[in-house]
Amino acid sequence: MDKLPLVLDLSGTFVFALSGALAGARRQLDLFGVLVLSFAAGNSGGITRDLLIGAVPPGAISDWRYLGVSLLAGLITFYGSLLIVRMSNAILIFDAAGLALFAVTGSSKALAFGLNPVMATVLGMVTGIGGGMVRDVLLAEIPTVLRADLYAVAALVAAAMVVIGHMLQLPVAPVTAVALISCFLVRVVAIRRGWRLPVAKINERVDPDKDSGRS
Amino acid sequence: MDKLPLVLDLSGTFVFALSGALAGARRQLDLFGVLVLSFAAGNSGGITRDLLIGAVPPGAISDWRYLGVSLLAGLITFYGSLLIVRMSNAILIFDAAGLALFAVTGSSKALAFGLNPVMATVLGMVTGIGGGMVRDVLLAEIPTVLRADLYAVAALVAAAMVVIGHMLQLPVAPVTAVALISCFLVRVVAIRRGWRLPVAKINERVDPDKDSGRS
């Protein structure tokens, strides 16, 4: 029972590493590039959180199992990309589970390091979305999470639940369960129904620079 | 009077967050994406400085007001983008003020953490330009500061003045004032007159790889 957090964390790492490896393979990276993307997608969120709260060296650096799980996901994807591509709907579901796991473990760890409730919630979300953001930056793309269907909001919901439960001193196990299930459901329903956040309306006549990307 | 540094720092964060939000809205990010760009543009410089000098957790993580100010700027931009676009000349002026504030507070903090004068100057500049660089990297663009009109030089001038004043043990208040005004003026005049740094002359006949971006 004591090892449950580690098992959950490694499971999340594995699923996110699959998403990183798949993105890398699609962009024709070589074997090493695919493995780097696996590790980056699986661990950047947690490493960022750990650097920001002062947990150095980060778990993903001091414990080799995070690397091991990431490389396993990368190798499976590289040599079995046919399988992974066919399973990509299933992977979206796994990814929703990974997001829930990371948001919960991330906000718990931030609370344990003494962060205030607001920033612990934010760091839970960062743990969940950081891996995908670094994956996309390494592929020279605008991170999907900045324009996608309620991805970050789902992580935020779970992280906020953990933090509120902590402040009200509710028992940890049921709060964790409810947070995990809520994040997972928000994300899966958002995918199914295509729910999205609104997009800014910038009128081209008003803003001739619109597409220049300069601020 | 004791709160003046914090007020200056939060003001700089707000202005930089506006620039991040505007860049995000122009690239059609959703609401969450715009808020992430606000936070990243307003706080990445300070977070980078704090990680590098060992001030962990960084101010922008331990104090929720940095987040609050950034989200406020993001929401104003998202729902009032018409207004913000019309004000964009005014924002360039505010941005010059933010740059001056960050360069001054950044080099002061680096000195307080015992860095040598040369690197304290560099970290003052990093505090000023880091937010804009992360903003542009997240939008998959080459950071504007790497090719723009004397942006970094203005920050460097202010940071160097603070450091030299510290070494000569001059009184802090007038040195700060002169540094702020100098950075602001260099930047504003550079915008008005279109002053730029020279660009490398690489002859295409000599360098067939020129446009490949490979080194």
Add this chain to the structure above:
Amino acid sequence: MDKLPLVLDLSGTFVFALSGALAGARRQLDLFGVLVLSFAAGNSGGITRDLLIGAVPPGAISDWRYLGVSLLAGLITFYGSLLIVRMSNAILIFDAAGLALFAVTGSSKALAFGLNPVMATVLGMVTGIGGGMVRDVLLAEIPTVLRADLYAVAALVAAAMVVIGHMLQLPVAPVTAVALISCFLVRVVAIRRGWRLPVAKINERVDPDKDSGRS
């Protein structure tokens, strides 16, 4: 003799800074942009390693000589780009030497900070390839190392040799020499012969999303 590690480290920084400056000059950055690319390419690997192992402030921040060497390389490239372009084959060789130096010093430092052998090897490699990755991300490109000819593998070989030598308590000097030479040779032969790692085969008929870059 005591200063040998520092001299090796600064030499590696200089060569990598040349590669950064050249990449920046080719993309028409201004003088400041070229100098930033020099510093980033020469020092990001070491800074990343130091942040991850908790060596704060990183050597490249606390010791101004890393900055000095980087700026020197940047200025030489900026004002002598004709020369640098003509020497680019020689620079590839220097770069292989820099890679070997960084992989060896990086894994040694990680061991000295108590990391386990697996992750010390990985951090040696990160020290070697980190600078080039940040250089490419700043230029909004997919890092070359993710698709290039045995670049990371050469660094990995040297880092693993240092770590294995440390575990077997072999004398440091000969192990270091063998690791340096091995990395250098693997890299140079890979360049000469065009050796590459395999690339993932993703069939377009199976994967209609192939070119979308979405995972």
